[in-house]
Amino acid sequence: MKTLRIAAVTVLAFSPLALATTANAASGDATVSVLHGVPGATVDVYANGKALLTNFKPGTLTDPVMLPAGDYDLKVVAAGAGADGKAVTEAKGVAVPAGANITVVAHLTADGKPVLTPYVNDTSMVPAGQARLTVRHDAAAPAVDVRANGKPALKGLTNPNEAKALVAAGTIKADVTLAGTSTVVIGPANLDLKEGTNTIVYAWGSAADKNLKLAVQTISGMNSAPGGVNAGSGGQAAAQAAASDTGRYVAIAGVAALAGGVVLFGRRKATNR
Amino acid sequence: MAAALLAGAGTAWFTRPAASANPADGFASQASTTVTTLPPDDPALPTPPVGSSGAPNRSTASSSGRPAKAGVPLLGRSLPPVSEPSKLPAPTSFSIARLGITMKVRAEGVAGDGQMALAPPPADIGWYRYGPRPGDPAGATVLAGHLDEPDYGIGPLVQLTNLRQGDVITVASGKKAYRYSVKSVTSIKKTALDLSSLFTREGPPQLHVVTCGGNFDQETRHYDANVVVIANPIG
Incomplete structure (x- = not known):
């Protein structure tokens, strides 16, 4: 456990952005939901011998919980039958990988037998x-x-x-x-x-x-974000900006010409003397 | 003034470590913000593959099937409550009193090319309808409009570059007027724009106003930059 924690901290220290995106999925945990899709049977669900759900009714979906990654023995029994009760259905060694988002579904097979199917949800x-x-x-x-x-x-x-x-x-x-x-x-x-x-x-x-x-x-x-914001295909604003720049240069040139004119005029005046 | 605005923009994204004087850098793409290792794309296999890693998503029971919730399982750790999609009204009007700008807001989605869809008239501004609304507790409300368009000419958003820090932008949504204070105005090359930050649905609530800027390429009929205004809610 200690090494796990150190590893997690190291990873986070080197990728602060990863921290932001995985804040809800602590390292080593998986997100698990359970759906009851077997008509007519109110059940209890045990994971590794411990009660996971009690009084679980057909058509209900649990809120997702974070469970430590690992292999789980899942057992569904009639409500109140206890951990050692007769299995309605069970699945041994269901792999719950770290970081995965999984829904375990208790449902009927095509020919009507109760079964547990774990699905990995595409996230x-x-x-x-x-x-x-x-x-x-x-x-x-x-x-x-x-x-x-x-x-x-x-x-x-x-x-x-x-x-x-x-x-x-x-x-x-x-x-x-x-x-x-x-x-x-x-x-x-x-x-x-x-x-x-x-x-x-x-x-x-x-x-x-x-x-x-x-x-x-x-x-x-x-x-995810759109691929961009293409917000202008006229070019008029660019043309106007360029024109106002040109105007400024013309004005500067005009001032320069005027200054030159004054000088010329002065010289001419001088030569006239 | 430009230098002050650029410096301000450097601190605008929550992931930026420090202020930057380089406008292209201020919104530079951070590839890692969107990269997460995810479960393999594996259809039709009821057995979970090994070694996949997680994403920050949440799960809810809902909709027409309406399975009643069984409540919280007895084992494991509960996730934080799911943030329900906003029920606040969509924005309808955008104005900047100091610049004499008032624009109608249209709800917009995604165009065929994957970019944000925008109706042609530069007199109107588009709101990215999949993102946060004014008043939502987190993320950026994104409004974008054309700088100019053939047949229409130049729109009011050409004035965005005249905004100063502290200028007030008002967005009307339903019967409420949401006021925002301008934090920064930046021109960023489109190739360097960090779109996931621009359209973020996380972090503090902000208003992002986007148009085009920079150089116009006569051949492709595109500007090479976006002008991005970041404003914070007032009150």
Whole structure:
């Protein structure tokens, strides 16, 4: 621990700018959120034998927390069953790397069995004016397409995979169809894709039980600046400035000529004498 | 006066270690402000890759899916509260009484070429609508307008270089008038402009007013510099 700290301080001392950009992600920690996407089961979640979440209801997403990086044994049990209770589902040795932003999702497989899937959220910078849209298939359902404003945006997505795209920031009307068809299975829903965010949409539930739903997670802070400010293509101001400079030179030249004239005049006067 | 303004600009960015007399240097790009090592761009893999490193972003549950929050997990350390996007009104009017300037403010985004979008009339000024609004607790409210345009001529912002430290700029937003005191006016070569500082959403609240300046290239029809005014909120 001590060496870790020293290492961190050294790094920060040599890159004060890095300090500013990573102030919320202390060295050695990962940002972890948990989504409950198994219909009908209120559960408790244990991490390495310790209670992480209790009375966790379907369709809920936790606030993100910072957890020390490492491997975690995650276990989901019926609410109140205790750390040694029968696992609804569990995942051993889930890697939580330092600095990563992870969402662990308890959901159904395509054929309806509870499972835990850890996803690494893409927190790379988003170009100015855009948003990243990520869609994750966590439902007991076949392959789907995701449509934005009626047009297929992400195609052929299968459980437990994700697809993502950079799109113009703004509100879209999204729905989910069976892959290659126009049979809507979820939605439509209005999604506010805020600039500089990763908006993550989870399709969860079960097609057979007719309880397919969407859950939405938004990660912000990946905004970047526009490429510049091009604020003048006329050139008139430059021309005017140049003209006023020329005017000044003409005036100076005029004064000089006048002075010369006086001298000349004086000389002439002198010769006339 | 120019020297005083340039010296002032040197201290304007919070990352600058010391005042600088070189205007190009005052806003010089600091590559490291935007560089962060991030998780690999790895679609469709449900297993977290190893060795990725973090970014300063925050996560919220929201929107149409509306998962109810489960609250704070029992393990781990909570993150600071998420700063919600501003609900303050967008700016509508920009004025500098001492220079007799009043301009309509238009909300602008990003143009096709990735630069800040700006409507042609130099009589209007654009507000970068993805950034902070007047009255927001952090970051720069960016207003930018054309110095000149073909068919329109020269706009009021040609006078920005006549601003003095302490001059008052007023930006009206909704029913409120936000007043700012000019801290610096600097001309910076576009190639040296630190755009992430210019458009920052962090740090103390400021007003950044931008137009063009420097030399005009008749072939590319572009100026080679930006004039940047930095002003601090009054009160």
